Amino acid sequence: MIDLHVLPFFLATVLIMVAIPGPTTIYISTTSASQGFRFGLASCFGVMLATLVHVSFAAAGLTALLLASPWLFSAIKLLGAGYLVYLGVKVIRSKPPASGTTAAPQSQSRALGETIKKGFLVNLLNPKTGLFIAAFLPQFVTPSLGHVPLQIVTLGLLLVLVGGVSDTTYAALARTVGRALANRSKKPGIGKYIAGLLYMGLGVAALATSNGTSK
Template sequence: MINFNLLPYFLATVTVLVAIPGPTTVYISTASASQGFRFGVASCFGVMLATLVHVSLAAAGLTALLLASPFLFSAIKLLGAAYLVYLGIKAIRSKPAPSDTTSVSVPPAPALGESIKKGFLVNLLNPKTGLFIAAFLPQFVTPSLGHVPLQIVTLGLLLVLVGAVSDVTYAALARTISRALANRSRRPGIGKYVAGLLYMGLGVAALATSNGATK
C-alpha cells in the first residue's frame, strides 16, 4: 500500500507536470484538431497504454537496464523520432475528401484503432517517458511499507489517470480552436499541412533534445 501522507503532494506535483505540454500532448492535440475529438481521445488512450508499459518496466526494474545502455536508449529515441517524421509526411501526402474545404478529411470509424496504435507507438518509443517514470515515481515510494513494485504500479496508475484528464482537455480545446480557425480559413486542405509540420517538428525536437523528461 502507498503512503497516503505523501499522496496529496504526489497528485499536486503530477497535476502540474502533466499540464505542461509535451510531445504526446501536442500529438494528441494535433490528432484532435485535424481529425476530430474522438480521434484525439483514441490517441490519448494509446498514450495511456504505453505509459502503463513504462510503469510496468519501471516496477520490474527493466527501465534501469535500458537507461544503463546509451546505445539502446539512442536507438529507441531515433525510432521514435523517425516515426513522428513519418506521420508528418503521411499527413501532408493525404488527400482531402471532395467535401473538405478546411482541414484533413475525417477517417472512417476503423481508423480509431489506428489512432490508438499511433498514440501507443509515439509514447512507447519515447524513452524520456521511461526515464521520467523511473526517476519520479520512486520519490513517493516508502520502502518500509513493503511491496515496492506494487507501490510503483499504483502511483503509475494515478499518473496515467491524471494525465488522461489533462490530455482529453487539451484535445477538446484543440478541436474547438481548430473549428474556429477553419471557419475563417479560405484555403482548402490547409489542416493537413499544419498537422504534418507539427508531427515532423516533434520528430526533429526529439532528435535535438538529449536531456530532461517530457510527457
C-alpha cells in the first residue's frame, strides 16, 4: 500500500514529466508518423513492457549495479545507441510497399510483433531510464508503511500507465502530422529517410550523454 497523501503529488509530477517528450517519446512518434498509428501503438507497448522491467529491477535493487559499475552502464549505453543507429540504417535501406498493395494479416501481425520487440529493446537498452526510475520512485515511498519493493512496483505501474496514455497521444498526433506531410511531399518515400535519420540522431545523442537521469 502506498501513502494516499503522497499520491496526488506523485501523479502531478509524473504528468508534468511525461508532457515533455523524451527519447522514447520521439522514437514512438517517429514510428507512428512513418509507419502508421498501429505501429506507433506497438512501439508504445514495447516501451511500456521495458519500463516494467526497469521498475522490477529498481524494486529488487538490481539497478544499483549500474550505479556501482560505470563500465556496465557504458556497455549498455553503447548497445542501446548502436541499436538505434542500426534501426535508422535499416529503415533507410528498406523498400517501401508497392502502391495499392495490402500486407497479408500474418505478415502484418509479424511486423507489429517486430515493432513491439524494437520498442522494448530501445527502452531496455537505455540505462538512463533505469537510473531515473531508481532515483525517482523512492522519493514517494513511505518506509514506515513497510513493503518498500511493493510500493515501488505500485508507483511504477502508475508511471507506466500515465506514460502510456501520454505516448499514445503523441503517437496519434504524430500520425496526423506524418500523413499531412506525406500528402504534401512531392517525393514519395521521403518519410523513411526522415525516420531513419531521427533514429540515428537519437542513437548519437544517447551515446553523447553522460550518466544523467532522464526519460
